Amino acid sequence: MNVEEGVELARFTTLGTGGPARAFARAESAAEVTGLLQWAAARELPVATIGLGSNLLVADEGVDALVLKLAGGLAAVDSDGELVRAGGGATNAVVLHHARNAGLGGFEFACAIPGTIGGGVWMNGGAYGADFASVLVRALVASADGSGWLTPAELGLSYRHSDLRHGQVVLAAELRLRPRDPDEIKRDVRELNARRKAAQPTNRRTFGSVFKNPEHELTAGRMLEACGLKGHRIGGAQISPKHANFIENAGDARTADALALMSEARRRAFEQYGVELRHEVEFLGDLALEPIR
Numbered sequence: 001m002n003v004e005e006g007v008e009l010a011r012f013t014t015l016g017t018g019g020p021a022r023a024f025a026r027a028e029s030a031a032e033v034t035g036l037l038q039w040a041a042a043r044e045l046p047v048a049t050i051g052l053g054s055n056l057l058v059a060d061e062g063v064d065a066l067v068l069k070l071a072g073g074l075a076a077v078d079s080d081g082e083l084v085r086a087g088g089g090a091t092n093a094v095v096l097h098h099a100r101n102a103g104l105g106g107f108e109f110a111c112a113i114p115g116t117i118g119g120g121v122w123m124n125g126g127a128y129g130a131d132f133a134s135v136l137v138r139a140l141v142a143s144a145d146g147s148g149w150l151t152p153a154e155l156g157l158s159y160r161h162s163d164l165r166h167g168q169v170v171l172a173a174e175l176r177l178r179p180r181d182p183d184e185i186k187r188d189v190r191e192l193n194a195r196r197k198a199a200q201p202t203n204r205r206t207f208g209s210v211f212k213n214p215e216h217e218l219t220a221g222r223m224l225e226a227c228g229l230k231g232h233r234i235g236g237a238q239i240s241p242k243h244a245n246f247i248e249n250a251g252d253a254r255t256a257d258a259l260a261l262m263s264e265a266r267r268r269a270f271e272q273y274g275v276e277l278r279h280e281v282e283f284l285g286d287l288a289l290e291p292i293r
């Protein structure tokens, strides 16, 4: 068990911000995760698992927790008939590649979600009308109390939400896909990626959608655009000039800059539309938005 101290988390987030973890470890097997959960419990240290950090805002001051990253056997992919088994640390890209080679479709929606299976289950990630809940059979979840398989209903999956809490580690997931011609999968993925590139700042450092879409005729992006926020900058972070529901690292951003932009965006959306936007991005460390009333 190799636990490191003070590992900077900025390099593990797609935005490229965030301070050090009090403790950091990579786990390659379920047994290693169990050992690390016990190690943290003995020190009363919270545990948080990260994937590719593509939906993460990490406090500049760092995180007072054991931060886990899954690798090796916990990032492997296998399939049996129409069932794909993937480790929690497997990237969506690798799983999609495996599925395509096995002639299995249904996971194409994840082509533009630059995360892992664990992060996808945690967030119930989705795009183009499909999400993890639509293909997930069950997920193997470990905690200090032991591990077990949970169904989508037991995970409480809904729009960009699960009931999972830090201290619970998604070790693996089983996805039920369906036979599909690999060439058709390839064609669809190409089209979806082209659509994505046209609408979103895919070549910038971001963490994907900042806010969940509200129950309103306008999406979060359209609402923030109408509030005149495209290109608005605080410190090194700016609201994407291409899509207002994205925050870009314009060079030397800090998490505090992104957080200040989010507070400003919520304030303006509330003033102009009476809507309280809820953030989709996950916070790690001591982070809070300013109250809007």
Ligand SMILES: Cc1cc2nc3c(=O)[nH]c(=O)nc-3n(C[C@H](O)[C@H](O)[C@H](O)COP(=O)(O)OP(=O)(O)OC[C@H]3O[C@@H](n4cnc5c(N)ncnc54)[C@H](O)[C@@H]3O)c2cc1C
Binding pocket: 014, 048, 049, 050, 051, 052, 053, 054, 055, 056, 070, 088, 089, 112, 113, 114, 115, 116, 117, 118, 119, 120, 121, 122, 123, 124, 125, 126, 127, 160, 168, 169, 170, 171, 201, 202, 206, 207, 208, 209, 282
């Ligand atoms: C350019 C871009 C486009 C995006 N487009 C989409 C999109 O279309 N749809 C969409 O839904 N999302 C999108 N996202 C957001 C993000 O990619 C997804 O939320 C993704 O599922 C996060 O996965 P991750 O592995 O990076 O998780 P992280 O960002 O590392 O973590 C997210 C949360 O999951 C938890 N977590 C991660 N792995 C585990 C695990 N193994 N066990 C327990 N908890 C875990 C973390 O603690 C954290 O709370 C986009 C992001 C970017 C940068």
